[in-house]
Amino acid sequence: MEFKRVVITGLGTVNPLGNSVQEFWEGLKNGVSGAAPVSRMDVDLHKTRFACELKNFDPTDYVEKKEVRKHDPYTLYAFASSQQAIDDSGLDLETLNKDRAGVIWGAGIGGLQTFYEEVRAYNLERPKFNPFFIPKMIANIAGGLVSIRFGFRGPNFTTVSACASASHAMIEAFNYIRMGKADLFITGGSEAAINDAGLCGFNSMRALSTRNDDPTTASRPFDKDRDGFVMGEGSGALIFEEYEHAKARGAKIYGEIVGGGMSADAYHMTAPDPEGRGASLVMNWALEDAGIQPENIDYINVHGTSTPLGDIAEPKAIQKCFGDHAYKLSISSTKSMTGHLLGAAGAIEGIASILALRDGIVPPTIxxxxxxxxxxxxxxxxxxxxxxxxxxxxxxxxxxxGGHNATVIFKKY
Incomplete structure (x- = not known):
């Protein structure tokens, strides 16, 4: 079977560095930190009192005011990034064959804010639940509602694999298109876990940085004094499109997705394999899938969360996979600026990788x-x-x- 080529023709994001792709990219190039004291709730009793929140985000830019209360923030973020991506792509939705257009979305948690608020209200205020509780909370609803928004009737589902969720979504969208089962997808991911449940939950695992006196330097991947990741939130959306379909409509092409790999550590519930075996395997699978050699890779946007164990295991995996070429690679962790967007991380980091190739600029690890x-x-x-x-x-x-690993390879167009 001859695979079809898959290109990226639209991008959209709302994240801690900005509410557009251009703001995001300028922030990355300039080494801007999105971390600051939490502004939306009282965190005086929390061990961690800062995060990488969205700033100046107005959901009514994307949905009517009366509709906002019907959706969890993670869905509102998905609406924003997907609308940006559709607008950026120049797609004519009136003539598009929507039977061959789909949505594959990623979310690690889903509607955590809704779940927390409803359970809290049930216990403290009222012995009943809001009728929107279940549809606002379930992890697949953002992808489903994005498909409804644009009328896309092709494959539609959500990948839930913790921090690998958005990357798994992109790999699945890539596979459907290159096998000829669809013409295009909106893919990516969204997450909104900056709330009492999210902060306390990750704090109880000792996963978050507690550098409350200096939030902007708290996310410090690969630094000796790193003490955990910084929570981020937001969404990233990409339009993946079959190459000939894109060319036929004269689409702007940002780049090409050429390979994807998936593996498991099969080691521990939350800790990485200390020798990076699963991480090395997934990079090897991705290289094999793309039909290229390790020496072809120029840049790696690493997982690089600023955790004590993960930041040791991933460089070992890179050395295991790339050998001597590892020392010729440019490597960076953009989580040092955005924080960790959990299930949406792969989407915004995919966008960062595509723009790095386009402009010939490696964003820093600050x-x-x-x-x-x-x-x-x-x-x-x-x-x-x-x-x-x-x-x-x-x-x-x-x-x-859970040991879920995903690697995506992009090529300059």
Whole structure:
């Protein structure tokens, strides 16, 4: 079977660095931190009192005011990024064959804010639930509602694999198109877990940074003094389209997706395999799927969450997969700026990878102060400042609780 080519023709995002792709990309290039004290709730009793929240986001830019209360924030974020991506793509929705257009979305948790508010109200205020409770909360509803919004009747489902969710969604969309089962997809992911339940839940695992005195430097991947990740929120959406379909309508093409890999650590509920075996395997699978050699990769947007164990395991996996070429790679963790968007991470990091290839700019890993002796300092993590580099292939890693690993490879167009 001859696979079809799949290109990216539209992008959209709302995230801690901005409410558009352009704002996001400018923030990444300039090493801007999205972290700040939490503004939407009282966090005085929390161990962590900061996060990477959305700023100046107005859902009524995308839905009518009376409709806002019907949706969890993670769905509102999905509406925003998908509408941006559709607008950016230039698709004519009147002439598009919507039977061959679908939505494959990623969410690690789904409507956590709705779940928390409704259960709290049930216990403290009223012995009943809102009729919107279930449809607002379930993890698949954002993808379903995006398909309704645009009338896309093709394949529609949600991948739920913790922090790998959006990357798994993109791989599935890629597979459906290249096998000829669809012409295009809206794909990506959204997450909205910055609330009491999210912060307390991750704090109880000792997963979050508690650097409350200096939030902007709290996300410090690969630094010796890292103490956990910083919670982020938002959404990223990409239009994946069959190449000939895109060419026929004269679409703007950002880049091409050429491979995807999936693996499991099969090791621990929340900790990575310390030797990076599953992570190395997933990168190898992605390279094989793309039909390229390790030496072809120029840039890796790493998972790089700023956790003590994960930031040691991933560089080991890169060295295992790439051998001596590992030292010729440009590597960066954009989570140092955006925080960790959980199930949406793969989407915004995919966008970052595509724009890096397009513009020949490697975004930095900010907040590096002290080398960790357990991490090979010969690797180029692009610390603290973006750099220019001509690149053809970029690889993006996302790894999730449960040992879920996903790797996506993009090519410059």
């Amino acid at each position: 907040n590096h102060f002290t080398d960790d002796p357990e991490i090979d300092s010969r690797l180029d993590f692009t610390f603290n400042k973006a750099k220019e580099r001509e690149m053809t292939y970029a690889l993006s890693n996302t790894f999730g609780f």
